Amino acid sequence: MPFVRCKTNARIPLHTMPSTPSSAADTPASPTGTVGLSVPAFSPLYQQIKGLILQSLQSGEWKPGEAIPSEIELAARFRVSQGTVRKAIDDLAAENLVIRRQGKGTFVATHAEHQVQYRFLRLLPDSGDASVEGPAERHIIDCKLVRAPADVARTLGLRTGESVIQARRVLSFQGIPTILEDIWLPGQAFKGLNAAHMANYPGPTYAMLELDFGVRMVRAEEKIRAVLPDQAQATLLQVTPATPLLSVERLAYTYNDVPMELRRGLYRTDTHYYRNELN
């Protein structure tokens, strides 16, 4: 019996009942444990389906940019109705994990599509829009393997002293250095990443991490403050140390709420502003 349907167990809708009632070989279903599982383990069918699709996304069965099986195929695979699969996919689409395209299929979301250049960057130019402005010029200042400082390790869920890749770079728009970023990535997952690697990849960094290391960032949290730069930071951004800057600390997560990247950015806000929508 592949799925648990609500709390009243062992229940199967009248109209269901496939001809082969016990061929649940292809679904890694959770055991129909009697009692005492710590995890809730009981949830609506469509959420269970969503979880299974998520597992396939994580495992790489379907890679970013590829199409996942059609709703009808998934319904057959999981032995549920198309409507249930649809609701599961609706949820995933709402979380930006997949993209639906009418007439074509449902695709695994990716950072490597020309759609929006920077998925997580909320900085916009005061005049015109980002498309007018054109892509950022990137300048990698530094990229090295170091022992994780205590605060970085804690934030990324590593042990203090574990190896992390630390990079520093400047993004310029129309010749004006606007963003100074320090980036920390777990050394384990991104073995081999270096400055040349970062500098040579033409698209967004997140696309590079996705394509070359198979790590897809699905969401992020930012803590924003106003700060003054130290002398080194001011020099890199070509401002005086008295220029207030936006301090943006971003923690980016991959599947399953696993933090995989910490960024500390300084944004100039004399020519740009940080835009946020509240709903």
Place this chain on the structure above:
Amino acid sequence: MPFVRCKTNARIPLHTMPSTPSSAADTPASPTGTVGLSVPAFSPLYQQIKGLILQSLQSGEWKPGEAIPSEIELAARFRVSQGTVRKAIDDLAAENLVIRRQGKGTFVATHAEHQVQYRFLRLLPDSGDASVEGPAERHIIDCKLVRAPADVARTLGLRTGESVIQARRVLSFQGIPTILEDIWLPGQAFKGLNAAHMANYPGPTYAMLELDFGVRMVRAEEKIRAVLPDQAQATLLQVTPATPLLSVERLAYTYNDVPMELRRGLYRTDTHYYRNELN
């Protein structure tokens, strides 16, 4: 014929066909125009239903905090299936315009519920959380009727010189003045609002605007920068003019994307930070 069903007009599903096919008196349906309407005018049924429900929300047929009719009632009123009404309400719930409560009904969203104190405020204390911190102490510095400055008028969609209510206040957390806000509201819609009014209302300002003036803010946009305060601002926030502050300009909208409030806030970020989630 109350609704347009897709482009192939005059089509009614076989299983539909109510017993009284032409009693479309209670629905202000768009005309089944032949061609050439500038507005799309053709949209899925559930979006049309959503629009009708929206109209009732705007018109005040159901007030904030109240329950709207059940899905079954709405389905009967609009002569569509419950599933179609459900999808319309799902959309509205996703936009935070209504709140679904299992077993109780669907309720018009409101700012006047104890759930979250400040729906649009993204500032959190560095230590502990907002609930530990307790409510803000508010100090109204000023509240007067003035002619709208050009930039304010433009942003709020008014004519320059039209009357606006301009208020300035300080919010303190645990005795520390943390937020200095200038607020502009169209004088027309908020006739009679004054300093005593603002000071006496115990809850969030948005709840007061909703209850006393019937204007509900449904979403907002913020533009964030790092700035230095002028002398007056620094004094009010009890910081030096060299203290970098977050400048948060918020435009809040009521139904139909009508801007109804402009706020310019200065946030201290030495004890708090601005939190944002990216999806």
Place this chain on the structure above:
DNA sequence: CAGTGGTCTAGACCACACT
């Protein structure tokens, strides 16, 4: 044309809340 996701319906049963 066939295949995909999008819309719409109808009916069943469930979990939850109030009375």
Place this chain on the structure above:
DNA sequence: GTGTGGTCTAGACCACTGC
């Protein structure tokens, strides 16, 4: 118990895409 929203199914037709 009754009524609410929540889940699940089944089947129909639609619009869009690409062969």
